[in-house]
Amino acid sequence: MRTFVVAGGCFWCLDAVYRTLQGVKDVVSGYTGGSTVEPSYEAVCTGATGHAEAVAVTFDETVIPSSVILDVFFTLHDPRQLNRQGNDVGTQYRSAMFYADQEQKAEFEAARDRAAEIWEGDIVTTIEPLGVYWRAEEYHQDFFAKNPGQGYCLAVALPKVNKVRKSYAQYVLAS
Secondary structure, three states: OEEEEEEEOOHHHHHHHHOOEOOEEEEEEEEEOOOOOOOOHHHHHOOOOOOEEEEEEEEOOOOOOHHHHHHHHHHHOOOOOOOEEOOEEOHHHOEEEEEOOHHHHHHHHHHHHHHHHHOOOOOOOEEEEOOOOEEOOHHHOOHHHHOOOOHHHHHHHHHHHHHHHHHOHHHEOOO
16 A cells, blocks of 8 residues: 655545545545644635645555556646635645655656646646645545535536546546
C-alpha cells in the first residue's frame, strides 16, 4: 500500500473522485502545509493557517498504478489556477502535492511534467514536503456520498466525478 497526499481545491471533490477508483483503499480528508497545530475547518477557511485542504489517498499499486492516481489528480482539477479552484478562492484551495520522500517527489515532478503536456498555460501546482497531516472533522469524510443532493456536490463535485469516470473507466469501481 502507498499513500499520496494531494490538494486541488475543495477536499470534497478529491475525496469523491478517488473513492470511485479500484485499488483505492482509503481516502482521508485533512489539512497540511501550514503552521497551526490541530487546525479546524473554520481556521483553515480564513487562509491564515497556511494549510491546504488535502486528501491522503491510500491505494494498492498492484491494482491501480501510482501514475494513474497522479494523472487523475491532474484531470480532476485545473492545475493552472493559483490559490483557487473555480469559486473556491484562497491558499487553502491551492494545487499542491506533498511528498513523504524523494521517490514521491520524483513521481510528483514526473506527473506535473505529464500534465504540462496536456494543459495549455503554466502549471502552478507546488510540490512541497509533507509535514504533519491533520485529519479533517468527521463530517468532511466521504462528504459527497453522505450528501449527494447538496448543491456544491451536484454543481462542482459530480461533474469532476463524471469526468474521471469517463477518462479512467477501466479503473472505476462497478456501481
